[in-house]
């Protein structure tokens with residue numbers, strides 16, 4: 699992993715824009731400023747009526763073979779709800795409209811990609827599903843899936859701490875659960 703994601707200036711091509719801070723790199727020739735800012739990612743917390751959660755096994759690095767929830771980077775022009783709906787359909791074949799998802803938490807994450815550890819902001823959205831029967835995993839990204847009672851999740855198996863923390867919070871504070 700490199701310390702900077704910018705090997706050359708984006709404008710004039712001079713090598714090695716210099717770090718001003720951990721998130722800003724400036725070109726010594728033309729002063730062009732390069733920034734490292736978090737990518738927003740939308741992530742799906744999917745529960746059935748028995749409070750079982752759907753977790754997928756990653757087919758690729760980072761975290762190959764480990765667990766995460768369905769999700770991916772938000773594309774330009776999308777709402778986060780549209781992004782999480784699209785990613786859910788793409789990765790596991792469940793067609794849930796954006797309106798079915800409600801905001802749950804936003805947690806920072808770090809994602810190694812193309813030689814640099816990028817910051818992301820993982821936006822977690824919760825949706826209830828009537829059934830997990832019709833899952834069709836996208837083999838290029840998903841090597842398998844598990845449907846686990848929330849109380850039985852093994853947090854050590856997650857690829858990303860943000861995902862583990864979101865599921866931990868969900869287990870501790872399930873919306874709609876009745877406290878007596």
Ligand SMILES: [Zn+2]
Pocket residue numbers: 707708709710711712725726727728729730
């Ligand atoms: Zn430059």
